[in-house]
Amino acid sequence: MSLLAASGIEAGYGQMRVLTDVRFEVEEGEFLGILGHNGMGKSTLLKALCGEIPLTRGAIAFADRDVGKLAVHARARAGIGYVPQGRQIFPALTVRENMLMAALGSGRPATVADRVLAKFPRLQPIVDRAGGVLSGGEQQILALARCLCGEPKLLLLDEPTEGVQPSIRDEISDTLLRLRRDFGLTLLLVEQNIQFMQSLADRVLHMEKGRVSAGHDEAAGALAF
Numbered sequence: 001m002s003l004l005a006a007s008g009i010e011a012g013y014g015q016m017r018v019l020t021d022v023r024f025e026v027e028e029g030e031f032l033g034i035l036g037h038n039g040m041g042k043s044t045l046l047k048a049l050c051g052e053i054p055l056t057r058g059a060i061a062f063a064d065r066d067v068g069k070l071a072v073h074a075r076a077r078a079g080i081g082y083v084p085q086g087r088q089i090f091p092a093l094t095v096r097e098n099m100l101m102a103a104l105g106s107g108r109p110a111t112v113a114d115r116v117l118a119k120f121p122r123l124q125p126i127v128d129r130a131g132g133v134l135s136g137g138e139q140q141i142l143a144l145a146r147c148l149c150g151e152p153k154l155l156l157l158d159e160p161t162e163g164v165q166p167s168i169r170d171e172i173s174d175t176l177l178r179l180r181r182d183f184g185l186t187l188l189l190v191e192q193n194i195q196f197m198q199s200l201a202d203r204v205l206h207m208e209k210g211r212v213s214a215g216h217d218e219a220a221g222a223l224a225f
C-alpha cells in the first residue's frame with residue numbers, strides 16, 4: 001500500500017518553477033532513494049512534500065489523506081518528518097533540550113525524547129553538550145534523533161552524508177537501517193552519493209531538472225564519486 005503519493009506536483013520559488021509534473025509513490029515500509037546532481041531540485045522536492053514551500057499544481061496524498069495544502073506543522077503531526085540539509089538544530093540548546101523541544105513542539109510527551117535517546121548510543125554521553133559545539137556528524141545524528149521525537153511515519157532525509165567523514169557516514173547508514181527496523185519507518189532519501197544510496201535504498205529514482213524518473217544504471221554510475 002502506498003503511504004505517500006505525489007501526483008503531478010509543481011513548486012518553486014516566486015516566479016521560478018523548479019519541480020515539473022513530479023509523480024511517484026512510496027510504499028509503506030519502503031526505503032526509496034532519489035539521486036540527482038547539484039541543483040536538480042532534490043531539496044525543493046522535500047520542501048514541497050513537508051510543506052515548507054507551497055504547491056503551485058498537483059496533489060500529495062499521505063496515509064490516504066490529501067495533505068498538499070496543509071501547513072508544515074500539520075503535515076508533521078500527520079507523520080511526515082523532515083531532516084533538512086544543513087541540519088538546523090538549535091546551537092545554544094543542549095542535545096537533550098533540542099530533543100525535548102522537538103517532542104513537545106509536536107505535541108508528544110517528554111518521555112518520547114528519552115525513548116528516542118535510548119536508540120542513539122552516540123548521543124547519550126553528550127546529552128548536556130550544546131548543539132552548536134558538536135561535530136558535523138554528531139549534529140547530523142542529533143538532527144535525525146530530533147526528527148524522530150515527532151514520531152513520524154515517514155522520514156524525509158536531505159543528503160545526510162553531506163560534509164561528514166566516512167566513518168560517520170557508515171554510522172548514519174547503520175542508524176537508518178536500525179531505525180527503519182525498530183520504528184517501522186518509511187524513508188525517502190535524496191542524495192548525490194550513489195554508494196551510500198545503494199547500501200540503503202530498496203528502489204532508486206532519478207531527479208533531473210525538476211523531474212523524477214525511474215533510474216538507469218549508466219546514469220547512476222555517472223553520479224558516483
Ligand SMILES: Nc1ncnc2c1ncn2[C@@H]1O[C@H](COP(=O)(O)OP(=O)(O)OP(=O)(O)O)[C@@H](O)[C@H]1O
Nearest residue numbers: 013018036037038039040041042043044045085192
Ligand atoms: N530559496 C531559494 N530561492 C530561490 N531559488 C532557490 C532556492 N533554493 C533553491 N533554489 C534554486 O532551485 C533549484 C533547485 O535547487 P535544490 O536546492 O532543490 O537542488 P538540489 O538538487 O537539492 O541541489 P543540491 O544537491 O546542491 O542541494 C536551483 O536552481 C536553486 O538555485
